[in-house]
Amino acid sequence: MIGCGAMLDMESFFELDEDAYVTEDSTLYSNIKLRQDGVRDSKQVWRHVYIIDGHRPWNLDNLFGSSVFVCFDDGYVDANLKNEREAYEKLVSFDSQSDGEETDEDEDADEDEEDEDNHDEDEEQEWNAEDLEIRPDDDAETVEEKERRQRVITKKIKKQRRKEISECEDVIESYYNQGTTIVTSTTAIIYALLSSIGETNIDNLWLAIIGTSSLDDHYPEVYDKIQPLFKDEVHRLSSSHGESEKTADSSTLTIDVDYHLFLLRHWTLYDSFFYSSHVNSKLNLWTEAGRKKLHKLFAKMGVSLAIAQQKWLYMDITVKKQLPVIFNKYLPLYGLESIVREGFIRTFGYTGQLSGIECVESLSALLECDRQALTGDYGFHREESTENDSDDEDAINRRIQQREKVWVNNFWSSWDALNNTVSTWKRTNPSSVTSTLKKPKGFDLLLQGLEHAKQLQKIIFRTGMSLLERKLIKNLHLYRLCVLNDGTIPDLKVFSSPLILNKLGTWLLENITEIEFLNYAGSQSLKPLVVASLDVASDTYLVIGLAPKYPRGIDNSTKAKILQQNENSTVTRLNIFSVAFQQIAKISGAKVRIDSFDSSVIEIRRDDLSPFLEKLTLSGLV
Numbered sequence: 001m002i003g004c005g006a007m008l009d010m011e012s013f014f015e016l017d018e019d020a021y022v023t024e025d026s027t028l029y030s031n032i033k034l035r036q037d038g039v040r041d042s043k044q045v046w047r048h049v050y051i052i053d054g055h056r057p058w059n060l061d062n063l064f065g066s067s068v069f070v071c072f073d074d075g076y077v078d079a080n081l082k083n084e085r086e087a088y089e090k091l092v093s094f095d096s097q098s099d100g101e102e103t104d105e106d107e108d109a110d111e112d113e114e115d116e117d118n119h120d121e122d123e124e125q126e127w128n129a130e131d132l133e134i135r136p137d138d139d140a141e142t143v144e145e146k147e148r149r150q151r152v153i154t155k156k157i158k159k160q161r162r163k164e165i166s167e168c169e170d171v172i173e174s175y176y177n178q179g180t181t182i183v184t185s186t187t188a189i190i191y192a193l194l195s196s197i198g199e200t201n202i203d204n205l206w207l208a209i210i211g212t213s214s215l216d217d218h219y220p221e222v223y224d225k226i227q228p229l230f231k232d233e234v235h236r237l238s239s240s241h242g243e244s245e246k247t248a249d250s251s252t253l254t255i256d257v258d259y260h261l262f263l264l265r266h267w268t269l270y271d272s273f274f275y276s277s278h279v280n281s282k283l284n285l286w287t288e289a290g291r292k293k294l295h296k297l298f299a300k301m302g303v304s305l306a307i308a309q310q311k312w313l314y315m316d317i318t319v320k321k322q323l324p325v326i327f328n329k330y331l332p333l334y335g336l337e338s339i340v341r342e343g344f345i346r347t348f349g350y351t352g353q354l355s356g357i358e359c360v361e362s363l364s365a366l367l368e369c370d371r372q373a374l375t376g377d378y379g380f381h382r383e384e385s386t387e388n389d390s391d392d393e394d395a396i397n398r399r400i401q402q403r404e405k406v407w408v409n410n411f412w413s414s415w416d417a418l419n420n421t422v423s424t425w426k427r428t429n430p431s432s433v434t435s436t437l438k439k440p441k442g443f444d445l446l447l448q449g450l451e452h453a454k455q456l457q458k459i460i461f462r463t464g465m466s467l468l469e470r471k472l473i474k475n476l477h478l479y480r481l482c483v484l485n486d487g488t489i490p491d492l493k494v495f496s497s498p499l500i501l502n503k504l505g506t507w508l509l510e511n512i513t514e515i516e517f518l519n520y521a522g523s524q525s526l527k528p529l530v531v532a533s534l535d536v537a538s539d540t541y542l543v544i545g546l547a548p549k550y551p552r553g554i555d556n557s558t559k560a561k562i563l564q565q566n567e568n569s570t571v572t573r574l575n576i577f578s579v580a581f582q583q584i585a586k587i588s589g590a591k592v593r594i595d596s597f598d599s600s601v602i603e604i605r606r607d608d609l610s611p612f613l614e615k616l617t618l619s620g621l622v
Helices: 026-035 060-064 076-080 082-097 102-118 120-124 140-176 186-196 202-213 220-241 269-274 277-283 288-301 317-334 356-368 393-417 442-469 492-496 498-520 556-565 577-588 606-619
Strands: 049-051 069-071 253-259 340-348 352-355 473-475 480-484 529-535 540-546 601-605
Touching (some): 060 069, 076 082, 186 202, 220 253, 220 340, 393 442, 442 492, 492 498, 492 529
Antiparallel strands (some): 540 601
């Protein structure tokens, strides 16, 4: 299991019977015992399922309760989950001891108070087994007294056990209710495993970099932690290969100047600035004043709008070489200190180059678009259903199946794009998305993905700006809410994809956070966001809950001040909606579909949305 499974009870999810995998092979048993450090009495099993996943919190059944599932961890469990481990093992022990005792629970509870009132002195005494042992020569009165004392002690033990069970359950519940996050890169773990068996190469390292780069937007602290390790690995592999001259089939990986701007090397300088989420939130480009500020920034940098609107490929080479110096001089004046940075650049022979971040954007777009988008139709997801059958259950199910089929096709398109080759299909225009010969793969497919990424970014920005200008985001007491309905959002069909809706929510969150941080200087707690988008064809809402975000570039001292001023879990990066959505779905009776390993993404019937959100607001879970 790669990239999923950490937060689910996998034995229950797959309906596995652990006893079906039991074996008498002692070597398997010794390996499991070493892995579990002798803490539990592991079964001998002949099959293992390995979980490599950066999502947290761990499902404790996977960690401590299964001999089949093996979880890869970096030492965090042993260092930080000692209390949870102890509580889990106690609950398992109590559960095995409680068989056959439940029938006496109510009777014991009823008699407890009477015994405590009448025999306080007896309960305070410590009786050993010899004192309470019934002997053949004991008279009836002595036997009765000893039996009474045995009952009192038994009840005390049960009461103490119930107290311990309650305490252990509180520990486990607190652990699960803290919310979800990502703490490490799955591809980095896999690369570390490959390194341990001597299978490191440029291709494997490149894939690991792409996976880790995908965390930069939502979890920059994870990316920043792993990036130096990959830099060292790039230097090591590059020196061992010794490839200096570029050839038609060279595939080098280097560290070079990169920009935290959206697809700069494949767009214009102006568009890259304008459609960068980081720049947009810092300058408030959704306002007229913000757009004037951007024009003023270009004027200060000495870059005319005519030059800024040229394709990067055709820009004056002198200007391009001076950009790092210009950016470092002027961008900090606008709070854009981290625009210039080092990145990982992959060369595909004479065809071109891509950075790790650019590959992430391309692959994300390929995952989000269907085949119609690849042929130039950016309508995304044409509907075959009619208005008359929108309420038909069968039609809705067909629509869901059709959408899932598109997602599967998109997955394989993205898979083909990771093929490190340059296909020989006819490409007369890099921005063209049509092929007269065979299906593109590798670099050519990545270029198509970049074009789709631009279109998607425009739609997201256009929609986000409209939502902010029309003030369609409700500021509730505990969280913010944005609902996209038919007739109010021109590109509503696009947001039936969880990835795209997540991007829109992140864009909104970044802009709102910057506004609040500017106005209140961090004196108010950062709120999470719930975004719901109507899918007319299936008559459902796609709902996503997003954790609050710190403004990008904020230093640790400022974060510490926010934490001191707000003793509230909403200032953390944990996503509490993963827990809240599941619990509200159970108690509300709403028709909710959780078709993801992350339960902060759900589908809910149109009529159930309002009651669901009302219960969410009043639940106290947020």
